[in-house]
Amino acid sequence: MASAGDTRLGRAAGQPAWWLQVVPVILGLGAFAVYATLRAFEGAYFQWGPYLSPFYSPLIDVHHKYWPFSPALLILGGPLGFRVTCYYYRKAYYRAFFFDPPACAVTEKSGRVYRGETRFPLILQNAHRYFLYLAVIFMAFLWHDAVRGFLFNDGFGVGVGSIVLLANVSLLSLYFLSCHSLRHLVGGKLDCFSCAVAGRARHQAWSWLGALNEQHMLFAWISLFGVGLADFYVRLVSSGAIRDLRLL
């Protein structure tokens, strides 16, 4: 398209450096990916006392009857798929890793074919809601794990690990509840709340989820670090590097 093209050398003048937004995303997601990969393949130090690392929950075939590798690999696809197809993370990695665009009003490399999310594989992003359905199962297990984290051999108790697991599942729940697809399914898909069956209740639920949805990015990040830290804590305790502090 004809525009003022060549004369726009001043374009960058005064604009904040675009990479300031991109670098933290690359570092954050990159660090998590490296750590999670290492831990998933490690296949050890994921359990201690009543604690189970969220990377390994639900725990399947721990004795390698059918599956010779780390049990984490059996289940990681669920949470991973939920996050990869998440509307927030899509924005984050399209910008940071695909430079599509690197930042607003910053010119992309030209000459690349752009198809957005209209072709394979990115068209699969539309399956986000199915990962949401899967996530329900994971959330159930993780809550179960969190409750179990308070049940020691000698009965009810509270260790630092119990609190870590509870905090982790709470943050994950906030991330889950603020999901765009969930908001849609609960009420967003209705054209007219007051005309629908249970419309008032659905409107209320939709409003609450909508309020959470505004913080979806925040929940995405803190729940990501939360789950990493929870696993890390279990690993530390399980490997004997530190001892779990029993508070009660």
Place this chain on the structure above:
Amino acid sequence: MNGKYETHEHDVLVIGAGGAGLRAAIEALAQGASVGVVCKSLLGKAHTVMAEGGIAAAMANVDEADDWRAHFRDTIRGGKFLNNWRMAQIHAQESSERVRELEQWGALFDRTKDGRILQRAFGGHTFKRLCHVGDRTGLEMIRTLQDRGVQMGFDVYMECAITRLLKDGDRLAGAFGYWRENGRFVVFKAKSVVLATGGIGKAWPITSNSWEYTGDGMALAYDAGAELMDMEFVQFHPTGMVWPPGVQGILVTEAVRGEGGILRNKTGERFMERYDPKRMELSTRDVVARAIYTEVREGRGTEHGGAYLDISQKPAEYVKRKLPSMYHQFLELADVDITKGPMEVGPTCHYMMGGVKVEADTAASTVPGLFAAGEVAAGLHGANRLGGNSLSDLLVFGRRAGLVAAQHAKATVAPSLDPGQIDSAERAMLAPFERKEGESPYALHSDLQENMQKLVGIFRTEEDLRQALTKIEELKERSQRMSVSGSRMFNPGWHLGRDLESMLTVVEAVTRSALARQESRGAHSRIDYPDLDLSWGKQNNVIARKNERMELRQVPIPDMPEDLQVLLTEEKGSAA
């Protein structure tokens, strides 16, 4: 016609794409006419977009006692009995239906609890009557009309300015104009022309109006031989922003007062108690504007020469929901959080009650084939317009103008265009390019504005007005020496030069009419004639072009039928 000019032919040509123009176009289309809409800006940017408070219509959704009779009475009382009674009657009777129509075309007004259109209180209206969408009612209205018209299939000529109406003998034949983008000329041939060009605010420096509001329609009509009426009645909206200087004049919606905003002077006194103890802040605009002006003149103004308007006693969430644009406007442009503290406000030139004299039922001017609706037309509002009556005016009379224009087009044969008129219109447009080192249109404009602000403002005297007329004559002479630099491509200097011509015609009409009316009524306040004069209450000032000169005469206002007079008598005592 020679092939020298790009030419378009329509049954109905609508000049102006605000509420009145779009509503006229929609109605003409519905009648099966081919319709062209010409506008100086992009579609959807007309001044209607800035209307904030609401559309007045006696739907009685909130106050059950309301009906068209009450609306009629309020309009006439607000207009100080100078209104055309028939227009006020049609307006009050038809506005509810026009609002419902908007809803059926997709507009979404704020709702009552039981799902109907919510209505709010406004100055001069006895009941809660203004259908609204927060404080962006005009945007909702223009977007609805725009989408409706586009879908029905009118041709829009955007960023195209009309500089002359073309005639075939006595009747209208079309219009001549230029494309702002490339400066090329264009001719429209039409059996009917509807003027919907809005007001004249840009003749004053402190105004809520955009650059477009230069009185084009009134000047075009005047040049084409139509009559102008009530030109002395220029509404100064009481509340415009006063600080910082760059935003001076930007409108602060009356909805702030409608929602409970309180006016105070610098001593903290709620001064409206002295000017209109009954209605206070919700008095009519002329009264509130004069009150603020008087407070400032007598030394009780705020730091920057205004009054304080305070809505911060209401819950912050409520203010943000009902007045979102005001909240952002003050936060971003003036560093004032209106949920925490008062705004500084002062009068700003806002609306023209006068304009093209039209027939009440048909919106027809005195020139066959020429119609006018909305702010460019006179009659409905008399000496002072009530807030909210403008948007309803656009809908009611826009529709009527479109309807009759289409019928007129059906009943007449195609006019023929006179190449002589077109050539002379072209020469007039090109003249400023041929003069070198002449007057700058920007300097002329700013001198014109200063003249009007100083001499033809809220309070007027014979001496000032006479001086203003002399100044206007000088400005006219200087405008003959105006020159323009650059090319014809999107050249704002050149465009302003043409707009100045319209403004010069209109301000002369305003000043002459103001000089003639030796009384104070509504928006027209004479320091030398401070009282209402009953005999002046029975006549309108009418202006027409006779032998290249502006001629002013008084025309008696039409007699109101008994059954309508009855509606007024019961309350007349409290008016004035």
Place this chain on the structure above:
Amino acid sequence: MSDATLKIFRGTREIGATVDYRVPIAPGMVVLDALHYVQSHLAPDLAVRWNCKAGKCGSCSAEVNGRPRLTCKTRMDTFPQDKPITILPMKSFPVIKDLVTDVSWNYKVNKKIPPFQPRAGVEWRMYQEDIDRVQEFRKCIECFLCQNVCHVLRDHDKQEQFGGPRFFVRVAGLEMHPLDGLQRTGLLKTELGIGLCNITKCCTEVCPEDIHITDNAIIPLKERVVDDFYDPLLGLVRKIRNAKEPAK
């Protein structure tokens, strides 16, 4: 009072360059005030589109120091005084002259969208809870800054296949209108190419009306497109329903 230097693009789509102008600064001045000063004192033929000068009409869009903005709402005191302020026309639209661009493409896209059509036999009652979210979309002032910043249009020139954020907002307003009876998901998927949007949110960042374009308009529409075209379960449900009650 001090001076500021404005670097303003002067020229046409064929040829042009920025030109420096010195402008005295007054308190509270916005960029549009500065442009008006240039017009009336230094360059009478400087082409600028503007109307209301109050942020309500959306005419005065331009790129100020690389960021798409309304010049009437951009305060001069938000920039460091010692550096020049660069003002360029919107990049995604062809320049006509100086800061004025040809935005007619938007009006063509708008024509493709079927307008509001009430469902048969509706009762004209609507409740605030049903229209709250639509009223957000109806705040749009058509400044086209979102269209300008969207990389699908700005860098990939998909004007033929893509409608752009402004028109997703418009369609969202129609689709979620409680009394509207039309379905526009097919239009969204094909002519308006919503799949090309990769929800990178620049439209939301530049919106002067604070419309949550991505979260509240585009993503809910994407979810509706999934409902109608990509969700196999819902497709199955539709098939069964249609088999039960033959199409009208």
